[in-house]
Amino acid sequence: MTQQPQHTKTKRYGMVIDLDKCTGCGACMVACYAENNVPFRQDESDKMRSLNWIRVMKVDNGKPFPDTQVCYIPMPCMQCDGQHMQGHSPCVSVCPAVATDYDQTTGIVSQIYTRCFGCRYCMAACPYHARKFNWWDPKWPADMEKYLNPDVSARMRGVVEKCSFCYHRYQKARDKAYVEGREELHEDEYQTACAQACPTNAITFGDLHNPEHSVYSRSRSKTAFRLLERLNTNPKVYYLSSKSWVRRKADNYLEGENFEQIREKARKAAATH
């Protein structure tokens, strides 16, 4: 059987983050702030009020010295496909004003800042705490407004924001392809700022449907997993780890449950989906 060229119109953009490679350096966070005009404040130590579209969590295996191990888990918006993979992401289905939406052509969960009226229902719905509220008016001291990226609008106080998979970069790449009469984007034409910045290439990004993109095979690897898979949120952010304890930390399991088995079953079910 010859392989059908995958000229699927609908993409499912996704990310695969290799936790064996992630050093917790924070470059992804900083790159995201810089790319997406994320504001900052004098005291950012209240992490539950700090605008971060991607947070790098530090997790340990709970063992005493010297058997301790730590692992960093970068968490952008998981861009959930939602139950039944139809775009009913936890946050999208609840937003009363359609200020957040699921783009069927890319699978990206968007956020319209000027539409959002700040009810924060979506934050309550998101199990990953990926959504961030603008508790304050943004402020750029001295001449810092000069570095703002015109591709991304600055947000006002009182609205929710979150990782957009750098959608503006998709738009640019798509427009360029359109002008050149192409329908398909090359893998390197559309990369997110965090994936581009990651100094150890822990983050790869691309179309999970496209076998030519590296995320295609990486997301299907044996050590791939997602966070809180059992909630059926269907994230498009995958992780790789060679360490069993890390994979175990990604979801909740009852005592006595064999998590690798459960995950394997879920993987098979997803494959036949």
Place this chain on the structure above:
Amino acid sequence: MKIDRRCFLSLVIGGAVGTTLTPVPWKLTDDIAIWSQNWPWTPVPEDGPSKFVKSVCNQCPGGCGITVRTIGDRAIKIEGQPDHPVNKGSLCPRAISATQHFYGPSRIQGPMKRAGERGQGKWEKISWDEAIKTVTEKLAELRTRGKPHTVACISDTDRNGSSYLLDRFLKAYGSPNFIRTPSSADAQELALYLSCGRQGTIGYDFRKADFILSFGCALMDGCDAAGQVMSAFGEQDKKTRLVQIEARLSDTAAKAAQWVPAKPGSETVLALGLGHVIVRDGLYNKAFIEDHGFAFEDWQDDAGNTHPGYRSLVQAHSPDKVAKATGLSEKVIESLARSFARARRPVAVSGLGSAAPVSLDQSLAVFALNALAGNFQKPGGVFLIDEPDYLSWTEMKIDKTASAGNQQPRVDGAGSERFAHTRYLPNQLPEAINSAKGDSPVQALLVAGGNPLYTLADTQAVEKAFEKIPFIVSFSTFMDETAEQADLLLPHPHFLESYQDVPTPRGMAHTVISLARPVVKPQYDTRPTADVVIQIAKNLGGFIENAFPWKNYEDFLQKSLSDQWKTLEKQGYWSDSKSRDTSLDEIFRTASQRFEFFPMSKLAAMNGNGNKKAGVEKIELPGDIAKMPLVLVPYISMRISDGAVANTPFMTKTLDANVVLENDVFVEINPKTASEYGLSQGDKATVKTQAGQAEVRVNLFEGIMPGLVAMPAGLGRTGFSDYIAGKGANVYGLVAPAVDPASGLNAAWGAKAAIAKA
């Protein structure tokens, strides 16, 4: 007309209904909503075509290539330059967020002179002419009085064009006191000089090595080879085995295939112990040692005295003894030695990024492991890189005053008989000034790069010394801790708005020169330090003026770099991979023309200072162990800037709430140790050392050896801006220098400390 109640009510109700039916309230509601979407205080960045300008990051000696996205005259974002040989697109957070410093409130916007008391923060704007005139007059006066040698210059580097010009200026003027701030590279470079006879840097072929044995190097925690190392780690696909020797589970240790938590301070012993096993089992590269090694076996000097060679030296370091000293098991030591020796392309690395400086003997002991493997000038091995030679020097003549000044001993004692091979001893400077009777031996201090009031160990002593210096000029780009205490500010432009050559970074296995260039127009009224120096030289006239035949720094660079300039202008870097090809027969420039396991030059130096002991295995920390039973060790973090330039607000933003909480810094401590002191997670506590004390909070961490207290370097700033200052404490204020008897360098790997609940 009389309006009765009924009429009134009808009017009100009718009016309300009527208005509701008109478009007015709806339009108003809509307008209000639209206004809330365009609040005038929410900026709308101006759009335009993007350009991508190649340059280089200049925030640490790492030399990573950057690409700056600009729109109009705005620098928007800094990204890695994918084809740059150093970092291949990888950057650390400091570079990515550099625009924040560039446009931020910490910038010094023009020349200023002090208006109030020192440190009061009162400044008066002056013109560049006046500023330069003030410095010229001061220098001219000291020279007239025959005291040119009382002028000192502190610089953060001695390897780029502007630092060469500064050094040249001092020589022409008559002072030997060009001082470079301390670096974790100091001991490495001295070891390189002694064992291989070369002034330069050590390159490690991280990309091709299959075994990296790191003695506490902060390879992925922010050593200055971070860009290189992380990009190599990213491309290696797990073929390289990284072993991290360190008492704390740092991010490097977390990424390592094996974490070896040896007691801090025992690295020298461990390196010798590994050598013991390798020699005992005959696992060393016999061909290399035969052809290129010296003093592997016992040897005789010209006078006929016999000295122990490496084999005898490691004899005493049997695994059982090393196990005791390091706290590791014999098994671990044996297997570590064997896997290192059996690897095909192993490198042993020390001092690449150590918040704690490394002793000369540790550097030598670790370097010797590379010689045992014989992996010099080979893919995946160690390469020796010379000091940059791209600056073609025109000879200069100096006058008598200058020559007399240059003959004076250096204030910091470097190059003296006692520390003959050490080039700079910045940590001795405070002591030299503080202990001098009468006038300060430094009458004028030029701080051109570096931030000694923050970065030199034992901050209190440094402050005291600075108070005694009558005239301090800071060339700093930012209102840093040193600038705050200066008399005159002559701000140097930021690297995004000026030319700066960046020499081969440490760790690079071949020569790479990069060029930082003006990416956008200068933001403020700044001048390159080198331009100012050239101007001062011209003002001073005579031989000094003649030594500076350049219009300005750019002119100087163009002329010095000649052919390379074009390449640099075009691609941002100049790379010479031929520098890898030097054969083994040519690389060693010691007296023996070989790799010296026991450097003859070191022996000579030791004899010079009367230190007959062969090696300094462990640097003892000052202080009373009964009162201070713990050891405070600094650590660096990729997300904090420990150097002269503070972290950006973005970097601070990335810190977890158990690293910095509000204004408190956390120290890491093992839960076992914490419970001994009745400390629980988040508790406020006081850490005390001989040098000082600090209020901290406690973060319980299983990944740190019991008995240690680890504190991040880079916090406790007073300068810069409200976004940066006032957070935590400066760990270097707590760590007093411990002098390495072999080099004179600071080798304080920590400080004896006590902790108590606050």
Place this chain on the structure above:
Amino acid sequence: MTTPAIPEGVKRCPTRQFTLWLAVVGAVLLWGVYAMFLIWYKGLNQTGMNDAYGFALWIWADLAVIALGGGAFFSGFLTYIIGKKELKSIINYAVIIGFICYSSALLILALDIGQPLRGWFIFWHANVHSMLTEVAFCLSCYFAVLTIEFIPLVLENPKLDRIPFLHHLSHNLHEVMAVFAATGVFLSFFHQGSLGGVAGVLYGRPFAFREGLLIWPWTFFLFTWSAAAVGPCFTMLVTWLTEKITQKKLVRPEAFQLLAKISGWMLLTYMIAKIADTWYWAAVTAPSKGFSLMDFYSSNPVYGIWILIAELVICGIVPALILITRKGRENKPLLVTAAILAVLGVCINRWVMVLQVMAAPLLPFQDWYMYMPTWQEVATTILPVAYGAILISLAHRYLPVFPHEKELNPGQ
């Protein structure tokens, strides 16, 4: 001649005393208004909320106040649709209490949204999938109905009643009140339910998530049921309190007894359903997501298993049993205790469905999130209480709220 403002034939306290009382409550109100101003001016950073607690005290207050305001629709349902004439004695008051509850809820919502000026987007850009959209529509419509139900009562003020237009308006409104009551009941069933749905549909939050019927999670029905059960208890409680304060009999005992009995049975059936729901959730839903029951009730300083026992047993089964037994109902202290417990129970339920949902960790490497409201939040949550007290005082003073007051207090 001036018409007295106070309804005919009833006695009210001296103006002086009344003014003093208004001043005291008014001070509390002003405190709340100041906090409200701060919140609108400076934004939600004035609260103790954060990104983990997108919903907090206010949403709880909203849910609680609406559940308690449920007395209006349920009494209306019983009075106008089932035809329980006994309740005429209390229905006006039930409507006023409902009006207060719902207007408070809307005010708190206006505070709670980050962009109050865009609040109307919920109608304009409505997302039909969102429970909150359903809530917003039903809530506003029902508030309109309550207002219409309230107006005739206002118009019965002797002074207003003298104006012929208003007199006729009031009369006509009375005629059609059953239609509005029925509409109100219908709307209430939905928005009480959709409020339950707000938490129940959160499939990313195993603590809140419930399976259900068609598009509605079980909480949808549980919320309606519990509001119907406890709303009348709250009406009774406020009435009892009013009687205590005014030292008068205001409502016929039959009305009390009937409400208590119906409430009791509603509460009992609700508790059966709620326990079944909890059991199914603990035995099937949560474990399918990897959680055991105790995961939600341990390792944190506040949410222990006690809260479940308090909600289901002490503030659920116990008051239900008191209310369904004649002896319990007829013993006033017991009746009041039962009403208090029932009210507490529904408040706990709403608290748990909002705040414990936010507090419980989801990822194994996360910790419980704790939250402390600021004084601004507390003040604005107390604000409706003060506002309610004032409105009740004014209504009681100037409107013929209790049709049987004269008859119950002869000789005044």
